[in-house]
Amino acid sequence: MTARPTLALVAHDAKKDRMVEFAVKNRAKLDAFSLVATGTTGGRIQEACPELDIVRLKSGPLGGDQQIGAMIAEGRLQGLIFFVDPLSPMPHDVDVKALMRLALVYDMPMALNLSTAEILLRSARLTGLKSTSATPEIGGPAQ
Numbered sequence: 001m002t003a004r005p006t007l008a009l010v011a012h013d014a015k016k017d018r019m020v021e022f023a024v025k026n027r028a029k030l031d032a033f034s035l036v037a038t039g040t041t042g043g044r045i046q047e048a049c050p051e052l053d054i055v056r057l058k059s060g061p062l063g064g065d066q067q068i069g070a071m072i073a074e075g076r077l078q079g080l081i082f083f084v085d086p087l088s089p090m091p092h093d094v095d096v097k098a099l100m101r102l103a104l105v106y107d108m109p110m111a112l113n114l115s116t117a118e119i120l121l122r123s124a125r126l127t128g129l130k131s132t133s134a135t136p137e138i139g140g141p142a143q
């Protein structure tokens with residue numbers, strides 16, 4: 001049996017309703033993944049879609065973004081959907097940037113808004129998300 005690819009779901013507060021709508025609409029597709037989420041985002045999705053099995057990490061400002069970043073660096077994540085709020089200052093802005101940076105370093109499929117998330121999910125269904133080998137792109141740091 002092949003292991004299901006792992007997908008991380010994260011949304012800033014102003015985008016949580018949108019994430020819940022996205023999850024409800026795509027619940028059957030999401031069920032094909034092993035799901036992880038930052039704490040509050042995961043709680044909201046779980047409430048709306050109780051059948052989904054979601055591993056909830058810490059809340060973003062308390063280290064959840066960094067936990068997901070560590071999963072990327074260790075090759076334990078295959079995709080990231082992160083609904084970012086571009087209009088509000090964040091106390092943990094450095095963590096948000098660090099997460100996105102690692103996704104870039106490791107060439108992780110990453111959707112930062114609703115329209116790209118829809119595309120990512122469709123393409124993941126068709127082709128399967130690529131497995132990361134925790135090898136950075138050329139020009140990335142040595143392991």
Ligand SMILES: O=C(CO)COP(=O)(O)O
Binds near residue numbers: 011012042064096
């Ligand atoms: O802050 C976040 C991402 O930067 C999300 O964290 P929560 O899902 O706990 O709100």
